[in-house]
Amino acid sequence: MKAKELRGREPQELRRQMEDLRRQLFDVKFKWQAEENPNSSRRRLLRRDIARYQTVLREMELSRNAPGPGQADANGAPSGTA
Numbered sequence: 570m571k572a573k574e575l576r577g578r579e580p581q582e583l584r585r586q587m588e589d590l591r592r593q594l595f596d597v598k599f600k601w602q603a604e605e606n607p608n609s610s611r612r613r614l615l616r617r618d619i620a621r622y623q624t625v626l627r628e629m630e631l632s633r634n635a636p637g638p639g640q641a642d643a644n645g646a647p648s649g650t651a
Contacts, residue, residue, distance in 0.1 A: 575625040587622040590615055 575583060594615040601612065 572621050572625055580629055583622055583626055587619060590619050
């Protein structure tokens with residue numbers, strides 16, 4: 570799934586789906602250890618999907634905590650100045 574598609578969803582839904590992906594990754598790793606599934610592409614795809622979900626969730630968190638227009642940032646500088 571593309572990050573663009575994830576950005577329109579609720580954070581709770583993203584977290585639930587990410588946990589499902591983590592469970593799937595665990596299962597794939599477990600099968601890998603037992604040599605039942607030697608295909609590594611599924612592991613790579615799951616890791617990338619998890620990273621994509623984490624990135625979108627972090628973007629949401631940062632945008633929620635970002636100072637609004639006219640408010641000072643964490644360093645005390647007004648937003649919009651360098």
